[in-house]
Amino acid sequence: xxxxxxxxxxxxxxxxxxxxxxxxxxxxxxxxxxxxxxxxxxxxxxxxxxxxxxxxxxxxxxxxxxxxxxxxxxxxxxxxxxxxxxxxxxxxxxxxxxxxxxxxxxxxxxxxxxxxxxxxxxxxxxxxxxxxxxxxxxxxxxxxxxxxxxxxxxxxxxxxxxxxxxxxxxxxxxxxxxxxxxxxxxxxxxxxxxxxxxxxxxxxxxxxxxxxxxxxxxxxxxxxxxxxxxxxxxxxxxxxxxxxxxxxxxxxxxxxxxxxxxxxxxxxxxxxxxxxxxxxxxxxxxxxxxxxxxxxxxxxxxxxxxxxxxxxxxxxxxxxxxxxxxxxxxxxxxxxxxxxxxxxxxxxxxxxxxxxxxxxxxxxxxxxxxxxxxxxxxxxxxxxxxx
Numbered sequence: 001x002x003x004x005x006x007x008x009x010x011x012x013x014x015x016x017x018x019x020x021x022x023x024x025x026x027x028x029x030x031x032x033x034x035x036x037x038x039x040x041x042x043x044x045x046x047x048x049x050x051x052x053x054x055x056x057x058x059x060x061x062x063x064x065x066x067x068x069x070x071x072x073x074x075x076x077x078x079x080x081x082x083x084x085x086x087x088x089x090x091x092x093x094x095x096x097x098x099x100x101x102x103x104x105x106x107x108x109x110x111x112x113x114x115x116x117x118x119x120x121x122x123x124x125x126x127x128x129x130x131x132x133x134x135x136x137x138x139x140x141x142x143x144x145x146x147x148x149x150x151x152x153x154x155x156x157x158x159x160x161x162x163x164x165x166x167x168x169x170x171x172x173x174x175x176x177x178x179x180x181x182x183x184x185x186x187x188x189x190x191x192x193x194x195x196x197x198x199x200x201x202x203x204x205x206x207x208x209x210x211x212x213x214x215x216x217x218x219x220x221x222x223x224x225x226x227x228x229x230x231x232x233x234x235x236x237x238x239x240x241x242x243x244x245x246x247x248x249x250x251x252x253x254x255x256x257x258x259x260x261x262x263x264x265x266x267x268x269x270x271x272x273x274x275x276x277x278x279x280x281x282x283x284x285x286x287x288x289x290x291x292x293x294x295x296x297x298x299x300x301x302x303x304x305x306x307x308x309x310x311x312x313x314x315x316x317x318x319x320x321x322x323x324x325x326x327x328x329x330x331x332x333x334x335x336x337x338x339x340x341x342x343x344x345x346x347x348x349x350x351x352x353x354x355x356x357x358x359x360x361x362x363x364x365x366x367x368x369x370x371x372x373x374x375x376x377x378x379x380x381x382x383x384x385x386x387x
Contacts, residue, residue, distance in 0.1 A: 004317045004362045009152055009180065009295055009353035014246070015205035021249040022207065022242055034239055035230060048239055051248025055212050058251040059197065060188040067213045067231045068244055072179035072200035073103035074224065075213040078235070079175040079196040080107045082221030083144045084116060087173070091141025092116040095172075097129050097158075099335045100148055104177055108146070117141075126287035127156035127339050135166045145174045149192075150181040153322050153335040153351060154286030155295035157181065164193020173219060179203055179211075183254040184294060185262070195219045201243065205355070206250030210243025261356050265293035271360045272296045272352055275367040279374055280386065283345055285336060294355060299341065300348045303377045308350060308370070311377070315369035320351050 005013070014022075025047070032044030049063065056063040069075045084094065096108055098120045112118045119137040123129055129147055138145075145167050150157045160176050167174035175196035178187055182197070183204025189197055197214035201207055215221065215234065227236030254261075276282050276298055285297035300308065305321035312319055322333045336346040350370075354363070 002316070002362075004358070004366050006317060006319045006352045006354050006358070006362075006366055008355040008358075009203075009351060010320060011202045011208055012205045012355050013357060014207060015250060015253055017253060018206055018246050018249045022246045025242065025245045030241060030245070032241075034241070035228065044241060048241065048244055051244045051251075054248040054251045054255075055199070058187070058255050059182060059199070059214060060190055061214050062217065064232065065215055065217060067215055067234045068239060068247075069211045069213055069235060070209060070240070071211045072101075072177070072198050072203075073211075075179075075198035075200070075211045076101070076103040076175075076177055077107050078213050078224040079198060079221065080104065080144065080146055081111070082224055083173050083175070083196070083219075084111050085222045086220045087143040091139075091143045093119070093139050093142040095119045095121065095134060095137045095142060095145045095147075097121050097123060097147050098338045099123050099127055099129075099151055099153075100146070101152055101177055101179070104146055104148065105334075123338050125340050126290070127151055127154050127285075127335065128287060128290070129158050129163070131159055131162040131166055134163050135170075138166075138170050138172060142170070142172050145172055146177070147174075148177040148180075149187070149197075150178070150185070150292050151286070151335060152180045153333055154297045154339070155180075155292040156286045157185070157290045157292065160192045160194065167195075168193050173221075180292060180295075183251065184258075184292065186258070189214055189216070196221070201247035201250050204250050204254040207243050207246040210240055210247045212247070257356075262293050264356055265354070268354050268358060268360065268363060269293055269296060271363045272354075272367075275363065278367070279371060283341065285339065285341070285349065295351065295353045297349060297351045299336070299345045300350065300374055301345055302381045303348045303374060305347060305349045307377055308348075308373050311373035312366070312369050315372075317366045317369050319366075320353070321349055322351065 032040040034045040034048045052066045053063045056066050121133040149160050173195045176194045177198045179200045182199045195216040200211040225236045281301040283299040332343050332346045
C-alpha cells in the first residue's frame with residue numbers, strides 16, 4: 001500500500017529538479033571552498049552567489065541582504081539574539097506573541113532571564129495578532145518586535161504589513177519568522193516592512209539543514225556564530241554548498257511554480273474541509289480564510305490526537321499532532337490554548353499538511369483511515385455520546 005505523507009509542515013520531499021541540481025553539483029566535483037583564493041574557490045563563490053541571488057529574488061530582497069544559515073531555528077536565534085545584544089545599550093524590551101515557534105519563544109525566554117523585558121501580546125480565537133496591541137506595547141526602550149508570518153500549527157497568516165508600518169514609524173527593528181510561509185505564498189520584504197526574516201529550504205521542497213536570514217541593509221545585529229569572514233562577517237563557518245545549491249534551485253522553482261502549486265493545494269484543502277464534515281464533533285483551528293493553503297488543523301473531541309496518529313500510521317498515513325519541534329512533549333499546544341481551546345479538546349488535535357505530491361485520492365484514503373480510527377476510539381470513550 002502506498003504511504004500517504006500528510007506531514008509536509010515537518011519537512012517536504014525534495015523537488016525532483018532540486019535533487020538533480022544537487023547531484024549535478026556533486027558529479028562536477030563540487031568541493032571548493034568559496035573563501036579560498038584560487039580558481040576552484042572562485043568557482044564555488046560564483047555558485048554560492050547565484051543561489052543567494054535566487055533566494056533574494058524569491059522575497060524581493062537584495063542578494064547581499066541574504067545570509068545562509070543551517071535552518072530556520074538558527075535564523076530565528078540569530079535575529080533575536082543578534083538584535084538584543086547589539087542594542088542592549090539602547091534598551092532591553094522585546095515584543096512578541098504568545099503563539100510563536102519554540103525557536104523564537106525559547107531564545108526570548110533566555111533573554112528574559114538575562115534581564116531583558118518581554119511583552120507577549122495575545123491572539124484572538126483564530127490566532128491573529130491585533131496590530132493595535134503591538135503598537136500599544138511599544139515603549140521607549142523597545143528594541144525588537146518578533147511576530148511570525150504564518151503559524152506552523154494552525155496555519156493562520158498574521159497582518160505583518162500592518163505591524164511593519166507601526167514598527168517603522170516607531171523606529172523599532174521588526175523580525176518575522178516566515179519559515180512556514182516563504183516559498184509557499186507570496187512574500188515581499190518591502191511590502192511587509194520587515195527588517196529581518198527567517199527562511200528554511202525544506203518548507204519549499206529544498207533540502208533540510210539549510211536556511212537563510214534576510215537582514216535589511218543597515219539593520220544592527222551581532223553574529224550568532226563567530227569565526228571566519230564568511231557571509232560578509234555575519235555568519236562564520238564553511239558554507240554548506242550542497243544545501244546552498246539545493247536552496248537556490250528550490251527558491252527559483254518556488255517563484256515560478258507558486259501559482260500552480262497554490263491552485264493544487266487549495267483543491268486539496270477543500271477536499272479536506274469537505275470530508276471533515278462527515279465526522280461528528282470536529283473543531284476547526286485557525287482562520288478559515290487567512291491561512292496557509294497547505295495546512296488544516298482540527299480537533300476531534302473526546303479522543304487523544306496521539307492515539308489517532310498512531311492508528312493512522314499503522315494504516316500508512318503519516319500526520320502530526322503539532323509542531324515537529326514539539327512532538328514528544330506531553331504538554332498541550334501553547335498555540336491552541338492561546339486561541340481559547342480547552343485542554344481536553346486541544347489534546348485531540350491533528351494537523352494535515354500536504355504538498356504538490358498529494359492527490360485527492362490520497363486525501364480520500366486518509367479520511368477512510370481517520371473515520372475508522374475515530375469510530376474505534378470513540379467506542380471506548382466514556383464521554384462521547386453520538387449526536
